[in-house]
Amino acid sequence: xxxxxxxxxxxxxxxxxxxxxDICRTEDCCLGxxxxxxxxxxxxxVYGICFCPISRKEELKDLKVADSKTLxxxxxxxxxxxxxxxxxxxxxxxxxxxxxxxxxSMLQRTKYNLNALSHDTAIGLVQHALDCGVQLKEVFVxxxxxxxxxxxxxxxxxxxxxxxxxxxxxxxxxxxSAASICAKVARDFAVKHWRFGEDLGEVDADYGSGYxxxxxTKAWLLRYLDPVFGYPQLVRFSxxxxxxxxxxxxxxVHWDDDDDDEDGEKAAQRRNxxxxxxxxxAAAGGGSQSGSNQTHRFFSDRKLKSLDTL
Amino acid sequence: xxxxxxxxxxxxxxxxxxIAADPVMDAQTHGSDPTFVxxxxxxxxxxxxxxxxxxxxxxxEVKAFEEEFHSWFVGQTVQRDGRLLFITQMDPxxxxxxxxxxxxxxxxxxxxxxxxxxxxxxACSRLLSCTRSLGSLQHVAxxxxxxxxKFHRYSEEKTLSWLKKKVERTVAALKKRNIxxxxxxxxxTYIRVKTESDHxxxxxxxxxxxxxxxxxxxxxxxxxxxxxxLPEITSPKETEPPSKKRKLSDKPVEAGExxxxxxxADFVRKSAKKMTAAQKSLAKxxxxxxxxxxxxxxxxxxxxxxxxxxxxxxxxxxxxxxxxIPHVRAHNSSVEGVYC
Amino acid sequence: xxxxxxxxxxxxxxxxxxxIPEFTSFICICYSMSNxxxxxxxxxxxxxxxxxxxxxxxxxxxxxxxxxxxxxxxxATTKDRKQEMxxxxxxxxxxxxxxxxxxxxxxxxxxxxxxxxxxQEDRTVMVTSVFDxxxxxxxxxxxxxxxxxxxxxxxxxxxxxIHGPVED
Numbered sequence: 022x023x024x025x026x027x028x029x030x031x032x033x034x035x036x037x038x039x040x041x042x043d044i045c046r047t048e049d050c051c052l053g054x055x056x057x058x059x060x061x062x063x064x065x066x067v068y069g070i071c072f073c074p075i076s077r078k079e080e081l082k083d084l085k086v087a088d089s090k091t092l093x094x095x096x097x098x099x100x101x102x103x104x105x106x107x108x109x110x111x112x113x114x115x116x117x118x119x120x121x122x123x124x125x126s127m128l129q130r131t132k133y134n135l136n137a138l139s140h141d142t143a144i145g146l147v148q149h150a151l152d153c154g155v156q157l158k159e160v161f162v163x164x165x166x167x168x169x170x171x172x173x174x175x176x177x178x179x180x181x182x183x184x185x186x187x188x189x190x191x192x193x194x195x196x197x198s199a200a201s202i203c204a205k206v207a208r209d210f211a212v213k214h215w216r217f218g219e220d221l222g223e224v225d226a227d228y229g230s231g232y233x234x235x236x237x238t239k240a241w242l243l244r245y246l247d248p249v250f251g252y253p254q255l256v257r258f259s260x261x262x263x264x265x266x267x268x269x270x271x272x273x274v275h276w277d278d279d280d281d282d283e284d285g286e287k288a289a290q291r292r293n294x295x296x297x298x299x300x301x302x303a304a305a306g307g308g309s310q311s312g313s314n315q316t317h318r319f320f321s322d323r324k325l326k327s328l329d330t331l
Numbered sequence: 332x333x334x335x336x337x338x339x340x341x342x343x344x345x346x347x348x349x350i351a352a353d354p355v356m357d358a359q360t361h362g363s364d365p366t367f368v369x370x371x372x373x374x375x376x377x378x379x380x381x382x383x384x385x386x387x388x389x390x391x392e393v394k395a396f397e398e399e400f401h402s403w404f405v406g407q408t409v410q411r412d413g414r415l416l417f418i419t420q421m422d423p424x425x426x427x428x429x430x431x432x433x434x435x436x437x438x439x440x441x442x443x444x445x446x447x448x449x450x451x452x453x454a455c456s457r458l459l460s461c462t463r464s465l466g467s468l469q470h471v472a473x474x475x476x477x478x479x480x481k482f483h484r485y486s487e488e489k490t491l492s493w494l495k496k497k498v499e500r501t502v503a504a505l506k507k508r509n510i511x512x513x514x515x516x517x518x519x520t521y522i523r524v525k526t527e528s529d530h531x532x533x534x535x536x537x538x539x540x541x542x543x544x545x546x547x548x549x550x551x552x553x554x555x556x557x558x559x560x561l562p563e564i565t566s567p568k569e570t571e572p573p574s575k576k577r578k579l580s581d582k583p584v585e586a587g588e589x590x591x592x593x594x595x596a597d598f599v600r601k602s603a604k605k606m607t608a609a610q611k612s613l614a615k616x617x618x619x620x621x622x623x624x625x626x627x628x629x630x631x632x633x634x635x636x637x638x639x640x641x642x643x644x645x646x647x648x649x650x651x652x653x654x655x656i657p658h659v660r661a662h663n664s665s666v667e668g669v670y671c
Numbered sequence: 672x673x674x675x676x677x678x679x680x681x682x683x684x685x686x687x688x689x690x691i692p693e694f695t696s697f698i699c700i701c702y703s704m705s706n707x708x709x710x711x712x713x714x715x716x717x718x719x720x721x722x723x724x725x726x727x728x729x730x731x732x733x734x735x736x737x738x739x740x741x742x743x744x745x746x747a748t749t750k751d752r753k754q755e756m757x758x759x760x761x762x763x764x765x766x767x768x769x770x771x772x773x774x775x776x777x778x779x780x781x782x783x784x785x786x787x788x789x790x791q792e793d794r795t796v797m798v799t800s801v802f803d804x805x806x807x808x809x810x811x812x813x814x815x816x817x818x819x820x821x822x823x824x825x826x827x828x829x830x831x832x833i834h835g836p837v838e839d
Contacts, residue, residue, distance in 0.1 A: 030748075032748070032759070121759055121762075124759065124762030124763075125759060125762065125763065125764040128762050128763050129764070129811065130810070130811055218746055219743050219744050219746070220742070220743040221743065247740060247744065248735070248739075249409055249733065249735060249739040249740070249744075250739070250740065250744035250745070250760070250761070251761050251762070253744070254759065257762070258761055258762020258763075259762055263762075267761070268336070272409075272733055272734055272735040273336050273338075273339070273733075273734040274731050274732065274733050274734070274760075274761055275336060275338055275400055275731060275732040275734070276400060276730070276731045276763070276810060277399065277400045277730070277731075277810065278810075279336060316545070317541045317542055317544070317545050318538075318541070319510070319538070319541070319542055319825075319829070320394075320545070322819075322822060323396065323819060323822045323823040323825065323826065324396050324397055324398045324819045324823065325394045325395065325396055325397075325417070325823055325826060326394065326395055326397060327372065327375075327379045327380070327393070327394060327395075328379065328380040328393050328394070328395050328416075329369075329377075329378060329379065329380060330369065330380055331347065331367050331380060331393075331711050331794075331796070338732070338734075339734055342736075344736070345736070345782060345783045345784075345786070346736070346780060346781060346782040346783070346799070347780065347781045347782075347796075348726065348778070348780050349778070349779050349780070349781055350772055350773070350776050350777070350778050350827070351776060351777055351778075351779055352775060352776055352827075353775050353776060353777055355713075355715075356715055356718050356777055356779055356798065356801075357715075364712045364713050364714055364715050364716075365712075365713045365715065366710040366711060366712050366713065367710060367711035367713070368710050369707045378707060382713075385715070392830065392834070394826065396819070396820060396823040398819050398820070399732075400730060400731055400732050401728060401729060401730065401731070401732065402729045402731065402732050402733040402735075403726065403727065403728060403729065404725070404726070404727040404729060404739070404741045404745065405724055405726055405780050405800055406722065406724030406725065406726075406741065406800055407724075407738055407739060407740070407741050407742060408736075408737060408738055408739060408741075409733050409735045409736065409737065409738075409739045409741075410736060410780075411732065411733055411734060411735060411736050412736075413728065413729070413732065415728070415820065415823065417823075417826055417827065417830075419826065419827055419830040419831075419834070420830065420831070420834050420835075421830070421834045422833070422834040422835070422836070425834075451707060452707050453707065453708055454707070454708075454710065463836060467836065467837075470837060493837055496837045496838075497833060497837060500832045500833070500835065500837070501829070501832045501833055503832065504828060504829050504831070504832030504833075505829070505832075507828075508825055508828055508829065510825060510829075542829070542833060543833065546833070
């Protein structure tokens, strides 16, 4: 699998895709969606779609794609090669969500949680297939959350397409298994060949599984903790494992939205109020000024004040 | 997500990020080093930090940009203190002036080096070494020469015309820099009738007066206000820029950018003052059906410390603005016709 | 319980009385720490050895003073759009912009390398770094002219108007 577009800048999200088989533009198609790397504290999360004409579903079965989790890494790679050979009727696309994208989103002022991020990514990929002219009639989705709600949501967004959302869909529908294999191969590859944007010299690439519970992963996180910067961008800063380690062993960092335990909208409103207030709170700007004097608006607007001493 | 983190107190910093006027760091020009000194701030009467260049030839002012939640990366280091210091040239006459004024009470001509003395801030005598100092004394004092000796006596008249020139220079700089001197609220939510380009001369004058007042005593600031023929504050609009020196005990209203912050008592007291021609004509307008403006500023029950809490959304409801506009507009001659 | 009786004009000595129930009042003399006769020298000759370094104003308070692997970890990327820069710090997205020192001004970092032994002594600061531009970072929001630090740069020009010499 060629991940070079992602590797060129692994701090951002990236879409990789196969050619669209001509037949998928003329015949009714089915499409499967699955994700890889949701749980780990390291590396990207990859969303995959795979599609083929409904008439050739059986051929896909013959490729012996199965739930990617039951396969070894080597087996998955072999299957991906097989699918590549079937490119006359099988197409795929991947969205690689970099760990930095995940951190940025989840730690955003207005929180963007992983579920919302996952849903939006899946929707984006289906839309991509439609935009490429794939004649979609059936969509099968693997989910970790409540299936019903998600199914309703997708059905509303894509009217005219039969949407089936199921837990463990990757072991039920071959097209989802195929998507799962694509995603998993990309995720493994990305972690294995991770190019650090940071200048860390030789980095021990023995991360373990990347799951927080894995002692190897934990040891790696302890070893590569920088007191000021925390971690390289391979790590998802929004994972509590990473946060706890930074809180206990790193330098404390304060942000202006630290104490927001309210929801994003409220927080935004509060901040808005604060900045509104600062327009007229000359007193707030006059902290170092003694007594009755208020600083002129020119200075308080610019957060400028006199000094008593150096 | 992130747990509340206690902030450990900032230990006294030992490094500072500074933007300094070029001559400060010019190692070639003079023999000795520039020094930070504490001198009496003419506006607050307390000590503030200044800088004297090598040989004391130039005075500098030190200001700090200080916003919460900031730190620096400087090369390969972190500096927790996120302030940015500005070291800018300062006119030493502002600092000399209070001493002249004080000695001027006696009405005698005196040698200036016997006047500019301060037990609390001994460095103040160094102000007289500044190149500009002795030459510029004539802007604020009458001079008499007896033999080789010069004697000075404070002149308010001279001082006011000197300050007026300062104000004019400041107005020019405000315009050049395109600095907003109007009502202050940048959003168009409050007043739509006026755009940035509509700032009139009075707004500029008032704003510049406020700035110069940062460098003179309260009394002199008032005298300058008069000298500039600035109308007395008669409406919320005209409290802009915030009349400095407002005593905190002076009840209410802190700064007039948000009209909702005015409490009724204050507003009524102010509007009772001298009316401008426009206001007079406005007074003739049939206001039946208009709510008195003060009703919008009345603090809610038990909310006496109104100005300490942010206004609620509902209290800055733009729907209320139509009632405010006539008062505001009354001062803007360009729209006077609408109401006459 | 503590009331200030007199406050000498020199600001160096304050008399306080402490009223403690069932005890007689007593007077305590406190010497103020601030000493107005002392000055802080800026060792300008150190400019020669000062390094030109990248300077970043971060939108967070970092409880640390001292070395950090800035060049190893902190890599700003410039997007195709004009001058807009992005970077992440501790997983948070920052947007930044370069800000030049106003004309006629130089950026320096002063450091007090040796603390005086007592508060009776003069202090000395050295110039450890110089810069003519810096990068300021906002948390997530696009840099814009209303950012306080950009507005603060107005000060140099205004100060010249307020403090420049007046002609007769």
